Amino acid sequence: TTTITNDAALKTKVDEMLSTIKWDKSGLVVAIAQHIDTGAVLMQGFANSDAILATIASGKATFFSRSRSSLWTKGETSSNFINVKDVFLDCDRDSIIYLGLPDGPTCHTGATTCYFTRAPNAIDDTQDTTASFPLTTLFALEETIHNRKSQLMDGSVSKPSWTHKLMKDHELLCSKIREEADELCRTLESNEGKDRTASEMADVLYHSMVLLAVQDVKLEDVLEILRKRFTQSGIEEKSSRK
């Protein structure tokens, strides 16, 4: 892989970028590591100029530890590196995002991300979603479907929901998936308008995700396949494997 030290043009561009950063009194910016497939915020640390240089050069998320006053690369002890594909700066240049792919759980506790503590809120806690992670919509839906599956396994379902019914009856599930794909196509063929298209796409996604859950396939694995097929960092990965 290209490193900064042997790529003078890149070094110049990176130095230019670093000179525009608005460091705080300690010479740091906030550095947020985000999962390139799921969008999950993995962890947050701080970075100085050397940490950002090291991250771009090595492709491993590197931070500055305020308590130890030294650089540290996430994964240097656990081997759970965060492989950074891209770095972004915010509008006033005092905050950066490391967008990357973690080798394993990010948190030292073994949790996928460090943000596993949900603050109390005004929402009724007896609801179905008890996720302690900040799950975005698709992953919250995946979690809900997963919970339905656990209820079926437990035998704790008294009044089966639609998701329960689909999970128990694969013929029904598959006929729904084919039907919803057909309905999605008809929105184009019969020019049914954007609202119906979005709604039918939601139907396709939900029913397909039930099928994924039935087969224990994670959405994250599907996203990984899409990234490898289509995106720049996927192409890069393929060529680096040659």
Add this chain to the structure above:
Amino acid sequence: TTTITNDAALKTKVDEMLSTIKWDKSGLVVAIAQHIDTGAVLMQGFANSDAILATIASGKATFFSRSRSSLWTKGETSSNFINVKDVFLDCDRDSIIYLGLPDGPTCHTGATTCYFTRAPNAIDDTQDTTASFPLTTLFALEETIHNRKSQLMDGSVSKPSWTHKLMKDHELLCSKIREEADELCRTLESNEGKDRTASEMADVLYHSMVLLAVQDVKLEDVLEILRKRFTQSGIEEKSSRK
């Protein structure tokens, strides 16, 4: 909506939570606002105890401005509030996530998020993906498909890609969507294994997203529908509209 001042039990729980936070020397933690549907990191600021209390009480992302030494609610001047559904703390309790839904663009520049500056990197810049935002896989794919559509509109396509062909031939596109849905179902019906399931789901997603692009429907709109149908914050929204 329930406010903290008239809900003593919630106030107690929130106070307990606040007492566990590891404030920095200035009494602050890093506060990251994240889009509940797309997972995009919208902005990053700092929060003191009052800012977190105000966020939980009002449901609007509130920060402490270090330059003005005062609380500010994102959107108080622009009306582009971030409607916070949930707050999460990290493992060592010095960083929080406001998970919410923005009313409009988050950045004062009018950009969707504040992170619109891509740092130089070792990846060949002549590639197709020139997104300046930290797009995660599905949104990077949406962007790639969108670029293909723009190329078709420009008439700048000399060697049409598969995506171009699907976009020009709606009969082909719809027959592929129906075929891929069928192939996804067969992975369950014929027990073809998890790898094939993930791969066929990727096919379904990609081809469906081409149809969305043809009809100018954004994935974000589909996710909003799913959230309103399935998740807790969707359920909450529905009941608050009664």
